[in-house]
Amino acid sequence: MPIEITFPDGNKKTFDGPVTGLEIAQSISPGLAKRAVVVSVNGELWDLTRPIDRDATINIITRDKPEALEVIRHDAAHVLAQAVQELFPGTQITFGPATETGFYYDFARDTPFTEADLEKIEQRMREIVKRDLPIRREIWPRERVIEYFRAQGESFKAEWVTEGIAPEEPISIYRQGDTWLDMCLGPHLPSTGRLGNAFKLTKVSGAYWRGDASNAQLQRIYGVAFATEDELKAYLKMVEEAEKRDHRKLGKQLGLFHIQEEAVGQVFWHPKGYTIYRLLEDYIRNKIAQHGYVEVKTPLLMDRKLWETSGHWEWYRQNMFVAEVDEGDERKAMLAVKPMNCPGHMQIFKQGIRSYRDLPLRMAEFGSCHRYEPSGALHGLMRVRGFTQDDAHIFCTPEQMPAEAAAAGRLIFEVYRELGFDKVEVKLSTRPDKRIGDDALWDRAERELAHACELMNAPYTINPGEGAFYGPKLEFTLYDAIGRPWQCGTVQVDFNLPERFGIEYVAEDGSRRRPAMLHRAVLGSLERFIGILIEQYAGALPFWLAPVQAVVAPIVSDADGYAIEVCAALKAAGIRAESDLRNEKINYKIREHATQKIPVIVIVGRKEAEERTVTLRFRGEEKQETLPLGDAVRRLRESR
């Protein structure tokens, strides 16, 4: 039976019978066949060696295409698995997918792999690549697959066939050479030689079987892989760059903050770090005042009863710090440190009678919250146990809700843009399994958030099951200068808390109604956001956020008096300036303040002192400028 193959450009070619992608490529040019990785058959990626047995539109995917990269990475995982089983007999294979930058494979083995093992394994992988083993796809009956893996002692694979694959689904097996095989959906390269050498094993770690902490612990080996060695090199360089930006390292070098054993997950802000904190807080404070918010402050410790009403005691207890106080007479008060600000804001709303005229009421708080995060989750400023949310709760009529949610979203976009983040993505997280409130409320809340996205013209994706226990949410993820995503802002609908606290307002017709409520945070947590800013700017914060904006450095001690005068003039103009009168050479001072990422070094020598000028040296620039003191002050005052 002849097979008609249609190419992407519309050209057609007829073959006498079933033909493989590799044969088609070969018939076009040997060069193409060499660069080919997989073939897209009617939009589905197939192995190059899999016969195409019907008319089809095909596209031969070469090494340089993004789709090819995933196949290369997935192959790397298989080569890794073979290498491990060759070197460590008795190790079971489980799963090994491609990742954003490479691949991993999870193994079941009693003894964990060491860093030294990685080297050996990587060597063996390169050897397998050199062997250029053919990779062949086979379809096996289900029973044969189960039998085979059981006989091999591969209990995880066998379990997956029985529990994870529907009985009617065909099972594809990929043979790599004569002795090794894995069950896999594919597609794969025609042989191991095509993997190339642009890969590297990076780390070992633990992982759970099927991603569940109650299952067996597996040993995961991670690697990175690319189509070319240049790309691998570029990637490794990028990782090095990211390490240099690490806010924990910069925080220490720049003297911003520290964390210590006696207050795990909490931040000691040093003067410079706290300056950034206050500047950011003031920025948000002014911003939200312009957007019609009022600011409040509520207690850190509140009685257990309140948390029972809110539902936190039942749903969030394991993450809360609880304080027990002996009040004598065997009475004990049980208080909880707030993990969220909402119940507190409810109490303010409940004071007195609210009219529809009071709505929407946008109640903001820089709320100091504490959550008992799992020890393994803690990470510098990014994940802490004590943090400050730039939180707000918006009480409104149900009708006002979508518009209010959209306004909050617009505020978030505006702030991110002003802080230097242009790429922002929105996700709509829907009802989780563990939740309060009936489905009708959830239906409505989810619909209204989607509507809000339309109102603010923001495309969004759905994040199923990721909502909070009390309502669905919009999550705002920003991307930093080196492309890493950070989830910060959030807008959450809550029809449940108003119900639980029984809050009401008097409507136009005199009836009592239940307001809708939104939770929203722009930065999320000040701590975390400062961490992101430090990494975004690699510590070189924009002028307005720099804790020390200018350092006045005299060249000789004769100029010390003038330097003090210059520093005072800058301070009088509201510039955060310091002077460096140490008995050191100017080279030394410049190096130090450049390393400290100070935006402007103000240099004064004998000449400047006589002429009443200063020489400005801006961060990151070699050239400098000498100008009259008054002009310099004006210039810096206007800097951002």
Added chain:
RNA sequence: GCCGGGAUAGCUCAGUCGGUAGAGCGACUGAUUCGUAAUCAGUAGGUCGCAGGUUCGAUUCCUGUUCCCGGCACCA
């Protein structure tokens, strides 16, 4: 929380096959006044994370523990 690795001077790190430790930077003191990314010399500074055990002797070996790091799980 789980798996693995780690903790030595203020910082970055070396070292001790078991005999209580060392460098650079920083700090301090002195000299130097030197115009654009590290001036020279000297001095001080350590319960080798913490608690047990083995040992004549432990920073080193063993056990426990705390914290940190990389993943996993978690992120309401």
